[in-house]
């Protein structure tokens with residue numbers, strides 16, 4: 001028999017926020033190969049081990065193929081009709097008895113823009129609540145808040161091709177070699193071409209070995225480091241006075257604050273040697289075209305938004321944002337569609353395009369398009385949803401594509417919340433930790449089985465196209481939201497993803513120039529793009545900043561300590577993050593060939609701490625925090641300083657997030673994943 005010919009489908013990687021364009025080759029209903037697209041607008045022929053090889057999960061025997069409903073005996077397969085009837089009855093009862101705010105939804109960066117748009121529309125226009133949030137709450141919500149306050153828009157200020165022209169890279173709290181490998185390789189290439197490199201990270205992350213200066217602050221002391229760098233810029237007149245006179249405000253207050261951040265004092269707070277701090281400031285301050293690239297090591301802190309603001313201060317002081325003199329401040333988004341999930345309004349205080357729910361003008365525009373009145377008060381953030389569930393105020397929690405029991409902090413409290421909530425709906429590819437606690441489990445489609453768009457870390461919309469059909473009765477999140485709405489007697493309109501994006505452009509003019517048809521022709525379009533006849537804006541803020549007064553705003557923010565510090569009871573600080581071969585909860589990558597590259601979570605520990613605790617490579621230790629416990633094998637490494645530990649959370653069985661705390665950014669509620677005080681016991 002002749003083999004069927006290969007079919008090639010161009011789509012966008014569903015893992016990290018780089019957004020590599022991939023050609024997926026399929027034959028006989030399976031993936032034969034994944035090739036990075038040579039003309040991919042961001043990746044230009046490159047991809048990493050996740051995008052290329054982590055597709056084995058598609059045909060995993062563990063894929064959910066039928067809806068499940070909780071009975072006395074446990075979760076049992078049912079028809080879609082029965083599952084949807086159960087959900088609709090639960091929604092009607094909750095709203096009827098306790099009002100629309102008794103219902104909440106957690107959306108996901110794994111869902112397309114169109115799915116996020118539809119979910120938030122359902123919650124607002126059909127249920128009547130703003131209780132919708134997405135996983136950016138747990139990673140880059142401080143970026144959105146901090147960049148908006150500084151520059152007026154919640155996105156990175158420059159395109160990645162600009163960053164590639166920088167002559168000095170300040171890479172802060174990010175490990176792109178592992179977490180964003182295509183960007184990591186390109187930053188390294190830039191260094192090999194002669195760019196100077198400053199790395200700020202407690203760990204010896206991949207780029208640190210190539211850095212001119214590597215600052216290793218104690219976890220939780222970023223604001224002191226950034227204020228110290230700003231102090232040196234001011235003290236040595238490495239600032240752009242004309243830019244500060246005409247395009248920024250806040251200098252007098254900042255200058256007064258910075259008197260307290262001389263290098264010696266900063267060194268005492270952070271552990272960074274004063275000469276290194278000065279050297280780093282001079283490299284950034286004397287560069288012709290400096291760029292800042294940062295990650296979750298800046299945001300996932302008690303004062304994460306202050307971290308973003310004080311980091312942005314450096315670019316403003318140098319006039320290196322919104323000008324040709326530099327390449328601004330650019331967050332590396334963790335998941336593929338973190339930017340897009342927020343752009344689409346899956347947030348409790350913001351509509352699509354970032355109009356505030358309390359702003360009558362923004363609300364009226366959405367009301368006119370959706371044909372209904374909308375709630376005007378902010379909804380619940382994710383942690384508030386869990387608290388409301390524990391207190392009995394939340395009756396329905398709908399979790400789309402997130403494994404909150406594995407990835408959210410203080411995991412034991414999350415489990416308590418799910419157990420207290422009368423109706424929990426989980427939409428997933430697998431029976432995740434969250435799905436195990438759900439009352440209804442809906443089988444979902446993966447990124448390789450969907451039609452829509454993602455927005456990557458530099459604000460580019462790109463097309464997502466289905467290479468395969470979902471298995472069994474699994475459905476896309478887009479189809480599921482429509483089906484739940486229909487079961488509730490509602491019609492959400494926009495029957496196709498293309499129609500949903502078109503409608504979104506009417507609610508949010510900043511996206512009005514972007515359509516599926518145009519993306520099919522052009523490949524990628526960055527927002528803002530209000531006009532279908534004009535290109536989107538790669539570099540932001542050229543003529544004026546998007547703030548109401550058109551100025552960039554410096555922020556005078558003092559250093560404040562993290563939520564937890566090492567003490568006699570808990571003498572070590574745990575930092576959590578990612579490793580190269582896996583992606584977040586590992587739901588997909590663990591069920592692919594990547595499991596052979598990395599088969600378990602492990603606890604990195606400095607040799608001095610290992611010796612003090614009498615542990616060697618591979619020994620299992622019990623890790624205890626004030627919030628929970630986990631058992632992990634250790635890896636002895638000098639990548640960490642003494643007193644610090646590092647662990648990923650790709651394997652839910654290790655329960656790493658039982659350790660992390662409920663401390664969260666005071667502005668956005670982003671969890672403080674990067675600082676947890678712990679102790680070790682032999683297990």
Ligand code: SF4
Nearest residue numbers: 013015016020048051
């Ligand atoms: Fe590209 Fe990120 Fe996907 Fe790797 S995981 S292929 S870097 S988008």
